[in-house]
Amino acid sequence: MTETFVAPQVEFAGVSKSYAGGRRVLDSFDLTVAKAEFVTLLGSSGCGKSTVLKLISGLTPPSSGIIRIDGMTPKNARETVSYIFQDATLLPWRTVRQNVGLGLELEGVNGDRRRQKSAALLDLVGLGEVAGAYPRELSGGMKMRVSIARALATSPRLLLMDEPFAALDEMTRDRMNEELLRLREEQQWTAVFVTHSVAEAVFLSTRIAILASNPGRIHTVVPIELPFPRTAALRASPEFAEMALTVSRALREASPP
Amino acid sequence: MRRRLIPLANALGVFAALIFLWQVVLWIFRVPPFMLPSPWAVARAVIARFPALATSLSITAVEAGGGLLASIVAGVVVALIFAQSRWVRRMLYPYTILLQTVPIVAIAPLILMWVGAGAAAVTLIAFIISLAPVIANTTQGLISVDENLVHLFLMHNASPRQLLFKLRLPHAVPSLFVGIRIASGISVIGAITGELYAGSSRVGVGGLGYSILYASSQLQTDYLFALVLAATALGFGFFFIVMFFEWYFLHRWHESARAPETD
Numbered sequence: 001m002t003e004t005f006v007a008p009q010v011e012f013a014g015v016s017k018s019y020a021g022g023r024r025v026l027d028s029f030d031l032t033v034a035k036a037e038f039v040t041l042l043g044s045s046g047c048g049k050s051t052v053l054k055l056i057s058g059l060t061p062p063s064s065g066i067i068r069i070d071g072m073t074p075k076n077a078r079e080t081v082s083y084i085f086q087d088a089t090l091l092p093w094r095t096v097r098q099n100v101g102l103g104l105e106l107e108g109v110n111g112d113r114r115r116q117k118s119a120a121l122l123d124l125v126g127l128g129e130v131a132g133a134y135p136r137e138l139s140g141g142m143k144m145r146v147s148i149a150r151a152l153a154t155s156p157r158l159l160l161m162d163e164p165f166a167a168l169d170e171m172t173r174d175r176m177n178e179e180l181l182r183l184r185e186e187q188q189w190t191a192v193f194v195t196h197s198v199a200e201a202v203f204l205s206t207r208i209a210i211l212a213s214n215p216g217r218i219h220t221v222v223p224i225e226l227p228f229p230r231t232a233a234l235r236a237s238p239e240f241a242e243m244a245l246t247v248s249r250a251l252r253e254a255s256p257p
Numbered sequence: 258m259r260r261r262l263i264p265l266a267n268a269l270g271v272f273a274a275l276i277f278l279w280q281v282v283l284w285i286f287r288v289p290p291f292m293l294p295s296p297w298a299v300a301r302a303v304i305a306r307f308p309a310l311a312t313s314l315s316i317t318a319v320e321a322g323g324g325l326l327a328s329i330v331a332g333v334v335v336a337l338i339f340a341q342s343r344w345v346r347r348m349l350y351p352y353t354i355l356l357q358t359v360p361i362v363a364i365a366p367l368i369l370m371w372v373g374a375g376a377a378a379v380t381l382i383a384f385i386i387s388l389a390p391v392i393a394n395t396t397q398g399l400i401s402v403d404e405n406l407v408h409l410f411l412m413h414n415a416s417p418r419q420l421l422f423k424l425r426l427p428h429a430v431p432s433l434f435v436g437i438r439i440a441s442g443i444s445v446i447g448a449i450t451g452e453l454y455a456g457s458s459r460v461g462v463g464g465l466g467y468s469i470l471y472a473s474s475q476l477q478t479d480y481l482f483a484l485v486l487a488a489t490a491l492g493f494g495f496f497f498i499v500m501f502f503e504w505y506f507l508h509r510w511h512e513s514a515r516a517p518e519t520d
Contacts, residue, residue: 059408083412085405093427093510106413106423134510154413 008032008068009158009190010056015065016215017051025051027215029065033192035157038184040193040205042247044255048216049194053160056192057083069158077158079107082151084161088143090135096146097122097131103154121149124183141172148180152187161193165200174232177203181230198251202244203230210247212254219254222247294479299486302479309468310480314487317464320376321448321495324383328440331384332391333433339392340399340425357389361447365454374455379464382451387440391433398432399425431511434503441495449488465491 010033017026025048033039041049054060055067058074069077082103090099100118109117122128125145135143144164151159165173177200184191195201201208205224212219224243226234234240276296282288283295290298303310335353339346365382372378402425410420452466463471465488472481 057408057412059411078412078414081412083409085409087403087405089403089405089409091406091424091427093430102409102423103413106410106415106419136510136512 009035009037009070010192011066011068012052012055013066015055015062015067017048017055017060018063024215026055026062027217029217031209031218033190035190036188038191038193038204038206040195040201040208041211042195042198042201042208042251043211043216043219044213044251045196046216047211047213047255049211050162051216053083053162053192053194056158056160057081079154080157082154082156082159084147084151084159084164086163086166088135088140088147090143090146090150092135095132095134096127096138099135099146100149100153102150107154117153118149121153122146124152124186125149125179140168141176144168144176145179148183152183152189156189159189159191161191163194163196166196173197173200174235178230178232180204181228185229198244198247199235202226202240202247203235208247210250210254220250222250291476291478294482298479299482302477302483303486306480306483310483310487313463313465313468313484314491316376316462317445317448317452317466317488318491318494320379320451320464321383321444321491323380324385324447325387325437325440325444325495327380327384328387328391328444329433329437332388332436332440333395335388335392336395336399336429337421339396346396353389353392356385356392361386361450362454365451368451369455372455378455379448379451379466382455383444383447386447386450387444390439390443391436394432394436394439395429398429401432402428431507434499434507438496438499438503441499442492445488445492445495 010031012029012031015026015029016024017029018024029048029052031039031052041052043049051060055062056069056074058078067074070080090096091102094102097115097118100121101114104114104117119128119131122131125148127142127145127149130138130142135146138146147164165176168176181204191204193201193204202224208222208224210219210222211217226239226243279293279296283293294302339349361382364385368378368381368385372381406424406428407420410424415423448464449466449469452464453470465484469481469484469488472478472484
C-alpha cells in the first residue's frame, strides 16, 4: 500500500444509469482514475462507454450513485475538463485559429491571450501554417488535430475522448496516437479514452477497463505495464503483441456472442 | 473562362431558337397581332414605352422588395421564437402552414378592404406570401445543430446567449438563404397578384400587375408581352441579388456556395 493517500481525480461509486423508457445502460459501476493515468474503456458497442464520458462531463446525470471529479460534482468540475468527440465537431464558419480559441472565448478570455494561446497550440499540433484556413479545406486527420488543440487550449487537467480517431485511416490513427502520447508527456493531463480498437487501447493506456454490456459494467481491469515513452517501434515488439492478446481474450470473455 | 462561356452561349442559343420558333408560328398560322404580337412588335413596345415600363417595374420592385425584406426580418424573429422549445413549435407551427395554404387571390380582396388600395396593400400581400418559407427554413437551421456541438458549448459553460449567437444563428445562415431564395421569387408573384386587385391609388399609374390588367383591357398585346418580360426580369433580378448575398456570406466556409466545379 502507498504511504500517502492521493485523492482520485475521477471517482464513480455505485453509479447506475437508465434512460427514459427504462433501458439500463450502466449498473453499479465503480471506477477510479488517479492523476496522470491514461484509462481506456474498451468494449463492444452498446456497453455504455460513451455514457461514462457523458456522466463525467455532467452532460447527463446518473440515475443513482456518486460521481466526483477532483472531489467536485461533474458540473462544477467542468472548467478542468475537456471533451474530444468522435467527429472533429469544428465550427465550419470559423477559421482554424478561431476554432481553437472557442473554449477560451466562451470562458471570457480576452482576444490577445486567446490568439497567443491558439497560436502556441496550433504549433504544438503542427498546424501553425493553416491557422487562417477554414475546416472544409482540411483533411480528416488535420481536423482532428484542430479538435485536440481546441480541447487543450483551456489547459484541462482531465481529457475525455470518445473514439476520437475512429473515422481516420489506420496510418493516420497510429500517428495521432503517438502524437497524443507526446502531448500528454508535455502537459501531464489525465485521460479517459473510449475505443473499440484493442491495439489503440494497449498503445495508449496505463490501464484498460474492459466493459461487458447489457447492462454496462466493468468486466476486468488490465494494467498495461509497457514503459513510457512509447514509440511506433513498440507496436512491433513481442511484449506489445502479448499484451494485445491478453486484452483481446478478456474482451472476448466480456462480450459473449 | 471558356468553360464558363459555353453554357452562357448555349442559353443564348436556346433563347434565339425560341424567338425564331415564335416568328415561325406567326408565319404559319397567321395569328392576328392582338392575339400574339411578333417579337419585333414586342421589342418596339419596350423601346417606345420605356419610361412607363420602367415606372411600373420600379413600383413593383419596391413593393415586392419591401415585402421580402419585411418577411426576412419577421421570419427570423418567428424562427427564433420557434427554436426556443418543441412545445412552442407544436403550438404555433400549424399557423405557418396556414400561411402557406391560404390562397393569396382569395384574401387579397380582404386586405384591400382593410388597408385600402395602393402600395401598402400590395407590400402586405408580398410579405404574407413570402413569410412561410423564411420561417420554415430558418427554424430548421436553428434546431438542426449537431448535438455534440451543443455539448461542446455546454462543457465550456456557455450562456444561452452564446449558444444562440455563436452556434445556432451562424449554423442557420445557409438555411436562411434557402428560405430567402424561395421567398424572393414568390414575393414578386405576390406583388403582381396583389396589384391585379389592389392596383393603384392613382389612375393610369401602377405596378406591373396593374399595367398588365390595363394593357389587356386595351388589347395592347405587344405592351402586355413587354410587361410580362419585365415581370420575369424582376424575378430574375431578385434571384441574382439573393444569390450574390448568399455567395458573399457563405463562400468562404459553406459547400453550397462554392463556385461549381467544371467536370
